[in-house]
Amino acid sequence: MTTPESRLRVANRAQVxxxxxxxxxxxxxxxxxxxxxxxxxxxxxxxxxxASEQIVETTGDTLARGGGRPPSLLxxxxxxxxxxxxxxxxxxVRVAVADLxxxxxVEREIRLDVDNSAVETIDRAAALVRECLTEAGIDPRTDRxxxxxxxxxxxxxxHSGIVVSPILGNWMDLAPGEELARRIxxxxxxxxxxxxxxxxxxxYGAARDIDDVIYVKASSGIGAGLVLAGKxxxxxxxxxxxxxxxxxxxxxPICRCGNRGCLEKAFGGSRLVELLQPAxxxxxxxxxxxxxxxxxxxxxxRILDDAGRAVGRVLADLCNHLNPALIVVGDTMRxxxxxxxxxKDSIDRFTQPDTAxxxxxxxxxxxxxxxxxxxxxxxxxxxSAQPPGTI
Ligand SMILES: [Zn+2]
Numbered sequence: 001m002t003t004p005e006s007r008l009r010v011a012n013r014a015q016v017x018x019x020x021x022x023x024x025x026x027x028x029x030x031x032x033x034x035x036x037x038x039x040x041x042x043x044x045x046x047x048x049x050x051a052s053e054q055i056v057e058t059t060g061d062t063l064a065r066g067g068g069r070p071p072s073l074l075x076x077x078x079x080x081x082x083x084x085x086x087x088x089x090x091x092x093v094r095v096a097v098a099d100l101x102x103x104x105x106v107e108r109e110i111r112l113d114v115d116n117s118a119v120e121t122i123d124r125a126a127a128l129v130r131e132c133l134t135e136a137g138i139d140p141r142t143d144r145x146x147x148x149x150x151x152x153x154x155x156x157x158x159h160s161g162i163v164v165s166p167i168l169g170n171w172m173d174l175a176p177g178e179e180l181a182r183r184i185x186x187x188x189x190x191x192x193x194x195x196x197x198x199x200x201x202x203x204y205g206a207a208r209d210i211d212d213v214i215y216v217k218a219s220s221g222i223g224a225g226l227v228l229a230g231k232x233x234x235x236x237x238x239x240x241x242x243x244x245x246x247x248x249x250x251x252x253p254i255c256r257c258g259n260r261g262c263l264e265k266a267f268g269g270s271r272l273v274e275l276l277q278p279a280x281x282x283x284x285x286x287x288x289x290x291x292x293x294x295x296x297x298x299x300x301x302r303i304l305d306d307a308g309r310a311v312g313r314v315l316a317d318l319c320n321h322l323n324p325a326l327i328v329v330g331d332t333m334r335x336x337x338x339x340x341x342x343x344k345d346s347i348d349r350f351t352q353p354d355t356a357x358x359x360x361x362x363x364x365x366x367x368x369x370x371x372x373x374x375x376x377x378x379x380x381x382x383x384s385a386q387p388p389g390t391i
Contacts, residue, residue: 009045012037016045016179018380019144021080021100027074046074053077055066070391081144082136085375086125089151089193090220090334091116093121094372095128099135100146100206102376114153122176125150140338147211147379149308149373152176152192153221155239159192166239167245167257189378193217194241195232196374197330197364198225203377205328205365212324215364216243216313216343218285218333220269222311228322244268246314263314267307270331275303284351290335308333308342315343316350323355330364 015035017078020026026034032042049055056077059070080100086286087094092111097105114121129148133140161178162169177190191199198215201207207215211230217223222244233240244264245257252261260310265271268288277284279299292300304349315327327347333339351359366373 004137005389011046012041013045016042017049018100018294020076025058026075027071029071031074056105068286079307081146082138083146083376083379083381084132084148084370086113086129086148086150086188087193087196087371087375088121088125088150089371090153090178093125093128094368095125095132096253096372096376097129097132097138098376100380102267102373102380104372106132107372108132108381109136116170118169118171118174118176119179120178122183125178129180129184140184140284145186145258147380147381148180148184148188149188149196149375149377150177150180150188151196151375152190153193153223155192155237155242157188158234165239165242165257167242169256188314189381191236191240191374191378192223192225192234193202193371195224195234196225196325197326197366197370198227198374199232199377200370200374201328201330201364202230204373205370206362207326207328210326212322213326213328214318214322214324215328215330215370216311216315217331218269218311218329218339219331222264222268224318226322228324243311243314243391246312248310256294263310270308271301275298286332289333293336293338301336304333304336305342308336308339308344309346310342312340312343312346313350316347319347319351319355319359323358325358325363327358327359328364329361330370331366334363334367342358 017030020040027048028042047079050057050238056075058073096107098104108131110124110128112124143256152334154163154171155165157164161175163174164173177188194215197217198213201215202213207213213227215225216373222276224241224242224243245259245262247261248263248266249261254263255262255265273284273286276299277335277356282314289300292305308353329340340361346358347359347361356389364370
C-alpha cells in the first residue's frame with residue numbers, strides 16, 4: 001500500500017520532471033525556486049533521476065567567464081516527451097499528438113457514427129493514433145509518450161472507467177479507456193467530453209484563472225462540465241453536470257437516458273433540426289442551422305433563442321445552487337448569438353440578483369478543439385504533481 005509520504009515523493013518527482021520537460025536546462029537552485037520545493041528535496045530527487053538516467057547534468061559555461069564556479073545544469077534525457085489526446089464526439093474522432101505544452105504536432109479527424117458503433121469507433125481511434133504517431137515520427141516503444149487522454153460523449157464512472165449510463169447508445173458497460181489502451185499499448189485516461197471542455201477552457205481558453213465555471217457543451221445533445229473551487233466535479237458516478245437530462249416537460253417524450261421530458265429531448269440540436277425541417281426544402285443538420293442563423297434566418301434564430309432560454313432556465317437553477325463566476329458556451333451552439341443571449345436572459349431573470357451580477361456568459365475560445373485540448377490536459381496531468389483541475 002502506498003504511504004502518504006511516498007505519494008508526496010512521487011508527486012514531487014513528477015513536478016521536477018514536468019518542469020525539466022518544459023524548460024531549457026536549469027540549475028538545482030532554479031528548480032527549487034520554480035517548484036517551491038526545498039533545496040534538499042530537489043537535490044535528493046535530482047540524484048535519483050540522474051541515477052536512473054532520466055536526466056543528464058551539464059556544466060554551464062556562460063557564467064564561467066566571470067571567474068566564478070560554473071553552474072551545474074540539468075536537462076531531461078532525449079526528447080522531453082509527447083502527449084496524445086483523443087476526442088470522440090457523436091459524429092467524429094479527433095486525435096492530436098502534441099508537445100508537453102499541448103501544442104499539437106499532428107492532428108487528424110475522421111467522421112463516423114460513434115453512438116451506434118463502440119467497437120468500430122475504438123478500432124478507428126487506435127488506427128488514427130498510430131497514423132498520427134507515424135506522421136509525427138514518434139515510436140512509442142523508443143520515444144517518450146508521457147500520457148494519453150481520451151474523451152467520450154457520455155458519462156463514465158470515474159473509478160472504474162466504465163460507461164454506466166444508457167445515454168451513449170451501445171457503449172454501456174464498456175471500458176473505452178482500457179479498450180483503447182489494449183489496442184495502442186499505452187495507458188489511457190478517460191473522461192466525459194464536457195468535463196474535458198471545462199478543463200481545456202480553464203487551462204487554455206475563456207476560463208483561464210477562474211475557479212468556478214460551468215462549461216456547457218451544446219450541439220446535437222446538451223451536457224455540462226463543472227469546475228468548482230478550481231477542481232473538476234464529477235459526482236460519485238461521473239454523472240454530475242448532465243443538464244441535458246434534467247426534467248423540462250412533465251409529460252414530454254421518453255429520452256435515451258430512460259427518463260421522460262428531458263431538456264435535450266425538447267431543445268437539443270437534433271430536436272431543433274426536427275422542428276425546423278418541415279419549413280425547408282433542403283436537408284438540415286445542426287451545423288446547417290448555425291450557418292442559416294449567421295445568415296440572419298429569422299425562423300432559425302427564433303428557435304435558437306427559445307433553446308437558449310430553455311437551457312438558461314435549467315442553468316439558472318444550477319447557478320442558484322453553485323454561484324459560479326462564468327458559463328462558457330461550447331460546441332456548435334457557441335456560434336449562435338441568439339442561443340448565447342437566450343441563456344443570458346434566463347440567467348438574469350431566474351437567478352438571484354447577486355448571483356446574476358457576479359456571472360458572465362461567454363462563447364468558448366477553443367471551439368471545436370476544446371475536447372482534444374482537454375484530452376491533452378489529462379494526458380499531461382499524468383506527469384504533473386498538480387494535475388490541472390482534477391480531483
Ligand atoms: Zn434524458
